[in-house]
Amino acid sequence: MEFTFDNNIPIYIQLLEYMKIYLISGTFKCGDKLPSVRDFASTFKVNPNTMQKALSELESMNLIYTERTNGKYVTKDQKLIDKLKDEYAMTLAKSYMQGMKRIGLGKADSIKYLERIDD
Amino acid sequence: MNLLxxxxxxxxxxxxxxxxxxxxxxxxxxxxxxxxxxxAGKSTLIKIINDLLTIDSGEVLFKGKKIGVYSKENIAFLPERTYLDKSMKVEAVINFFSDFYKDFNKEKAYELLEKLDLDKKQRITKMSKGMQEKLQLILVMSREADLYILDEPLSGVDPATRDYILDTILSNFKEGASIIISTHLISDIERILDEVIFIDKGKIVLQSEADALRNKEKSSIDEIFRRMFKC
Structure with a gap:
């Protein structure tokens, strides 16, 4: 996967988004050990310090935790991941609705369009 | 203590x-x-930090000591223009560096060259310009230095080579070391920067953390730079 970054937005915030998607989609599951900061940095092709900042942020949200000397792990609390997924899906849905409203379509029409999309 | x-x-x-x-x-x-x-004065400043130019007044300290032999041992410098003897073969250049710098990691240099499929028996003159730039970068990044100074490492190379250069810098600098990269091609490089220093007409006009600056100005470093130094 190619990771693209928008230079107008702090890089660590964009890394945080990529990391959240990893957790929501189950690329890394509850209790999984995470790669090292340097490994992540080289995957995303970013500065290790910036990667560290994004991981610290995830840690302060309790989505990951550090086991001393052992590295970083995904939270064991599935509820936290579910909540994250719910919030993320809601944000996407709101942004879709905003776009539809802008072209004069209401909720009922918006749902019809969703149904017309093939999976 | 500050590194520099x-x-x-x-x-x-x-x-x-x-x-x-x-x-x-x-x-x-x-x-x-x-x-x-x-x-603006970028290259002059870099040459001074590498003790290649004398100064009129002031002080330049590397780990608290006046620059000189000690700083040269611990700073890996990629100048804008090559200083290699182009009639040399790759192998000879590697040996030369290995003799010259205590912190030069020969195995690492060969490992990086191998990834490029570069024949060590080849003479530098026979290599393309892009390949020469890569070789030069490999020599610098194979040193286990405390400070790497790269003067315009991206100018005059194609986008694919640019990606290679950024990758090589990111994955090879010694942990805990710092890197100073001078450039006017900001958009290509700003993603990997912790801090930015703007220099104009010989003066430092700004030093800031990169993400903090993006957050404050709601735009890219490139954009902020363009706004500030409009011709």
Whole structure:
């Protein structure tokens, strides 16, 4: 996967988004050990310090935790991941609705369009 | 202690002021962009840090000591123009570096060359310009230095080579070391920077954390730079 970054937005915030998607989609599951900061940095092709900042942020949200000397792990609390997924899906849905409203379509029409999309 | 500290540095050539009262602190473990237009004083400042030019007044300290033999042992420098003897073969250049610098990691250099499919028996003259740039970068990044200084590492190379150069820098600098990269091609490089320093007409006009600056100005470093130094 190619990771693209928008230079107008702090890089660590964009890394945080990529990391959240990893957790929501189950690329890394509850209790999984995470790669090292340097490994992540080289995957995303970013500065290790910036990667560290994004991981610290995830840690302060309790989505990951550090086991001393052992590295970083995904939270064991599935509820936290579910909540994250719910919030993320809601944000996407709101942004879709905003776009539809802008072209004069209401909720009922918006749902019809969703149904017309093939999976 | 700061890795590098510059105090009240002044430099002029033939009565023309090139650097005007430069004060600068660089700490450990940071990637710093030294950004400025052509002729802003970037290369002069870099040459001074590498002890290649004398100064008129002020102080340049590396780990608290005046620059000299000690700093040269611990700073890996990629100049804008190559200084290699082009009639040399790759192998000979590697041996030369290995003899010259205590911190040169020969195995690493060969490992990186192998990834490029570069024949070590080849003479530098026979290599393409892009390949020469890559070789030069490999030589610098194979040193286990405390500070890497790269003067315009991206100018004149194609986008694929640019990606290779950025990758090589990111995956090979010694942990805890700092990197100063001078460039005017900001958009290509800003993603990997911790800090930026703007230099204009011989003066430091701004030193800031990159993400903090993006957040404050709601735009890219490239955009902020363009706005500030509009011609």
């Amino acid at each position: 500290e510059i105090k009240h540095l002044n430099k002029s050539f033939d009565n023309k002021t090139i650097l005007d009262d430069i004060n600068l602190k660089i700490s450990k473990g940071k990637i710093i962009g030294l950004l400025g237009k052509n002729g």
